[in-house]
Amino acid sequence: MQNLMAASKELFRRGPDECFATFDDLCRHCAEVKEKSVDRWHQPSKIRLDVESGRLRLALGNEGSFRMNNWSFSQLCGLAGIHRDTVNKLSAGTASQVFTETLPQTGNRHIQVLTTAVEPGETVRAIHGAGYTRLYDADLLSMVREFATDFQPPQQAKIADAPEAVPDEDVPFVPDPPKPRGTGLYRGEQDMFVFLIDPAGWTEINGEAFAPGFFLWNSEVGKRSVGIQTFWFQAVCQNHIVWDAVEVVEFSRKHTAKVHEAFSEIRGIVERLVAKRDERRDGFVKVIRKATETKLGDDADSVLKILSDRGITRALAKEALEIARHAGRFTVFSLVDALTRLSSRSKFAGERTDADAKASALLALAA
DSSP: OEEEOHHHHHHHHOOGGGBOSSHHHHHHHHHHHHHTEEEEEEOGGGEEEEEETTEEEEEETTSOEEEEOHHHHHHHHHHHTOOHHHHHTSOHHHHHHHHHHHSOOOOSOOEEEEEEEETTEEEEEEEEOTTOOOOOHHHHHHHHHHHOTTOBOOSOOOOOOOOOOOOOTTSOOOOOOOOOOSOSEEEOSSOEEEEEEOTTOOEEETTEEEEEEEEEEEOSSSSSOEEEEEEEESEEOTTOOEEEEEEEEEEEEOSSTTHHHHHHHHHHHHHHHHHHHHHHHHHHHHHHHHHHHOBSOSSHHHHHHHHHHTTOOHHHHHHHHHHHHHHSSOBHHHHHHHHHHHHTTOSOHHHHHHHHHHHHHGGGGGO
8 A cells, every 4th residue: 555645746736727616626627728729830940039028928929929937937937948047137129139049940840839818818737749749638637527527526625714914904805715626626727737626536445445536737838747646545635645545547648649549548447446446336336235135144143243254352242233233134244344334433533444454354255
């Protein structure tokens, strides 16, 4: 078993503006961004820097000039081979001249510029060479909606909020509505991360209870790879650490020409996780149904011997027999249920775990 930290790390690095309250909210946002995005291809010689109101703007041939965000500006600096901290020390006019002299001006390979029409205007979100292939977040989420219909975010994490600003006594104070935090659904200007589980998918693996879940990540602008990690877990804490995960499967791919093959692979991984969940859940239901019909013994003495042979103390077995007697029959299920109730009374976690394991092992008698 292993503990998975990816969702917890995302929790503490994401601000409120990158959090979404529901999966539907995230899907709508990503679909809107995709609809308003355009890939513009230009030869290096057709790209220049203009200065408008003291700020640099990226001019693309005859398509006009566009503002840049922090990420696309860093990519532009990388394309020019200069450090962004150096450029930030220059005036806009001088910086424009520096880019004129350092940006590549020759070659037939086009440069790919992603613009998105978001307030306060159309913004350059990414700048790449011809070898980069984009995979939109909206397409990945549509696949999840289709094939992982029962999966949802885990319980909302609890993290400390920043102290509230002290209102000015002379100005009417209207607090902003609270924004969601720690939802497991994150998307910023650079990347997306999604944490989903199936809260009704609990089943038994080697005598212990597990439920399925997965992490999904992507970047439309080249910040990170596209990938997925699926797993079966026993618990998720308030800091979104996934505890005691088994059958962990991870796949990732860079945004190269074959990135859309990765989309098919990720879809197949999700489909296999869902199919395994259904198979295990159906099998578990069959075992429980049979356990309600299978008698552990014909009388109290024979049942007591069977329980003792499986490491259950005589005193605990007698209490379980008394509870099961009121249920009508000494079935496997009635005895397992009785032992599970009794173990919950123990003050010590180790004793409870041991007792639950011995009780669950009785289900094998009905398999």
